[in-house]
Amino acid sequence: MDIQGKHVLILGGYGLVGRAVAREMLPHRPARLVIASLRKFEAEEAVQQLKDEFPDSPTQILPAWGDVFLRAEWQREDILPRKAVLANPETRQRLLDDILGSLDDDILESSLLYQLITGTWGDLGGLPAHIVVDCMNTATVVAYQDVYTTARHLKTQLAKPQAEVDWHEEVERLMASLYIPQLVRHVQIFHAAMKRAGTQAYIKVGTSGTGGMGLNIPYTHGEEKPSRVLMSKAAVAGAQTLLTFLMARTPDGPTVVKEIKPTAMIGWKQIGYGPIKRHGKPYALYDCPPEQAVSVDDPANLVREGDFGEKQDGVLEAVYINTGENGLFAAGEFAMITALGQMESVTAEEIAQNVVWEILGGNTGKDVIAALDAATMGPTYRAAYLRGAALKRLRQLEAEHGESVAFEILGPPRLSKLLFEAYLLKRGYGTIDKALEPTPEEAAATLEALVREDANLRQKIISVGIPILLSDGKQLLRGPVIKADTADQGWVDLTPANLARWQERLRRLLDEIRLQTSGDTSSRYDRIYPSARAWSPDDLTIYIGELVGWLLNTEERGFRFKR
Template sequence: MYHDFLILGGAGLVGLQVCRHIVQTLQPRRIVVASLLPEEAEAACEQLRAEMGDACAFVPESGNLFVPTDLAATPRDQLLADREVRRRLLASLYDDFDAAYQENHLVQMIRRHRPEVVVDCVNTATGLAYRDVFQGAQRVRDWLDGDGYDDRGVADLETLLLSQSVPALIQHVRFVHQVTRECQTRVYVKVGTTGTGGMGLNIPYTHSEDKPSKVLLAKNEAAFGHTGLLFLLARTPHAPIVKEVKPAAMIGYRGVQVKVAADKHRNTRLFAAREVPLEGELHLAEPEDGYRPEGQLSVAIVDTGENGVFTRGEFAAITALGQMEFITPEEIARTVVSELRGANTGQDIVSALDASVLNPSYKAGLLRRAALTDLDRAEPDGDVPSVALGRLGPPELSKLLFEAHLIRHVYGSLEGALGEGVTPEVMSRALAAALDASGVARTAPSIGIPVLLPDGNRILRGPRVNVPEIRGHSTTVTWRDRAELESWIKRGWVDLRPSNMATWQARFRKMLASRARLRTTGSAAANIHTWSADSFEIGEVVAWIFNNELEGYRVK
């Protein structure tokens, strides 16, 4: 079983219970308890040590998981108030993935502790949705006029770009994928949310005058967008086991107490009301110093953790039969730990999706051959060979298809390309000589796939080039060094240099060797690593490359 755990959101309502249940059930050696604030993580560890003794080591961690490590302790409003920091965060979110990965706080945390299991109890969807892109969009629109955009609104525009949930979620899950693979994390469990406490579009609880609340629906969108990305992560080679437990009710509660509470405006004071006439204009926000203070909002509340605090009236309403109702954090933690133990709770969302989606069918497999035969017969009627249009990405697919088409046009078979006297240099010259006759000279450059000629110094190109991609308004690029140029060639240019011909010949040898093993070993050798086609079908060749060189294959 597992011994080292990282609990993200470990000081929260659910996270703390997950820590307790792990200690009671799984006999861990170490639990890293991560929270946004260091004092929260320290307090949680102290509480767990007091309860559990020295049965397990509890290690506090803290910081914002969505920003670089050196910014992880800075509150978000302070980050957004600094122009240079905003620009840095924009670059981190929208520019180079690898650079952002290296400095991300979550990545650094997992690298530092290398846990076997990560349980993510952070209310990610809430954090993203409550950035409120709707209010942000309104602020940006306020700076628009007939002449364009007022420069004074640049900060609001940058904040709006930083508030988008989709880029943040995509980047976050990609970080999780890469760092858990790098650190050999075995299991990743997400405690998610429906965003509405299990209620539908008729949910009466709102963050504004809109009903349903747009912010609440944005939370739902982020929550299930996150689920979809976890579904993909679970189908990715070498990823950890991925599970998600998704409560569909309000989670509660931590305790009841009388305390000074804040309203939705973060106000904690009582004021003497003023009587004013209704005269057609109503000021929605006036200076507080115009009102006489009359004490604090000291009130009996129930603490529901990440969901906030509720008065008796609010709690009674939201948990009533037919409303959100509620589920306890202990029940959620028990489900999480049961899934970690390998028990089939029936409440893992990822497994439920796996069981619900429609997978490839036997009938479709039979029809595939008929479709390919019909395409083969129809191909001579077209003006160009049926190789690629570039619409099915990535550009590397089109590049490989055109290269395979050229080889088939010249040599006819895999064995022919490995024939006596067919050196990489000979093959390079032969393919270059066949560019016109094969149709590649016209087709590939026309759809944005340049052809690099054998000398490596000249290309055939059309009006557009797909790789590198156009970013922003500039349509001109310069390469910093040869390595960058080589990366473009590899990703999206037909490469006729002898070095690439040697690569193709090495592939063909592996493919033919795998075919021989299938003949002698039978079904035991039938897998994605085996070349089982009877002819030189260029799509089959490229699929073999995706399966065996690019790790681009399905695992379920």
């Protein structure tokens, strides 16, 4: 697609890759480029640098900031907002609902991520993003909340007297650190926001979690090799890739969905000399003269932190190389990690070139989603060929033992509801044209009579958790279990209103059969329904599985378009 004139949003725009992508984008003259980062000063600094580097660019370059895993209203400039949210009982519980509750409009529209994509945040003026480049290291953000440490802390609290522990807070903090629910909600909001915004392209810059190394990676976060936290990061990264793979197979979302996954250390941002900082704070200088050495035989001297050493004036200063997300490395560390056989290195500019080339329609060979499309096994000719044999044997057994409709094992209950309703129409009328003859009220009465008179039929429906709503809309036939809360979600609905809905569906199907069996005889149509596939416009038999499959493809928009 063309970048010129488009609105582009770069998430993680302050980082090494984010800035490189912005630089690669600007020569293509997008109408607007939004640089989003966690902290306000980061976004503003990145925007100013781009304006200085591209003084003649016609592109409007804007900053945006905040934690996209939280609500827009919770963002703060003075501290990272997640800590404040978790410290407050009210917002902590609201966060749990946002992560673990059903996605609704309140959760969606309150999300900072949603507002950035749709352009409703701050000064974005309601102009949505046409192109979203996600340079955030989502796997790090999620996995480094470290559910293991949180769980260990909770375990130590169990040994304390009950009155000394705020159990609500302890349990809620543990629940808020669960990896998969956070990632799933993040992707749900991402996809819903891009659908509403009409986003045309989504490019994720992902990670392997290990810089491309295996489980033998020597760079770790503890005594384990590799650490559970590092493996969790890789697991979250892989899960996000598969969710992105599914996003690329979902209609009505962005047309272009891709992921570039660097598998080496990304370097570098700056080389220099000065104070060495970790998490934004410089290392204080300490000394321990030999005459003040402590004994290793005393366990008290071996604690991780304590009142040891003599604090010196100033802070640690040295030659460093700034590797972006990974922080400052000494010359020795950089030489070690980039040595042949270690992580080695890839530059941010190479990643950015691949991102932009893929957006423009180029084939870099580095799109992980395209690679998965090529490597996964989809439907086969053999399976389709043998499907007919399987269906024939099923029909033979049905003729001997009675028709088999639904067991409510496949799920959700709505599918069983639709299959049973289609089956009742088949039992009552046999063919599509016959089912269209009665009024909805007459059809409702006919199907209710079937249910009342045939105990075996009733039993097959209600025994799997699907209740039957009678035609008056007030009486319900049910067993000990109901799998759904409403008629639309999973009750066989015999009301005239629902029968009118079925008749409208059957009219659409009948029109489709007639269209596909007359005139154009090419491969243009999928010919899903057997009558169309067999060129038999007079065969209007209600095939219940094929009918509901057609309905899922057309009315429910639940079809696959990649094979």
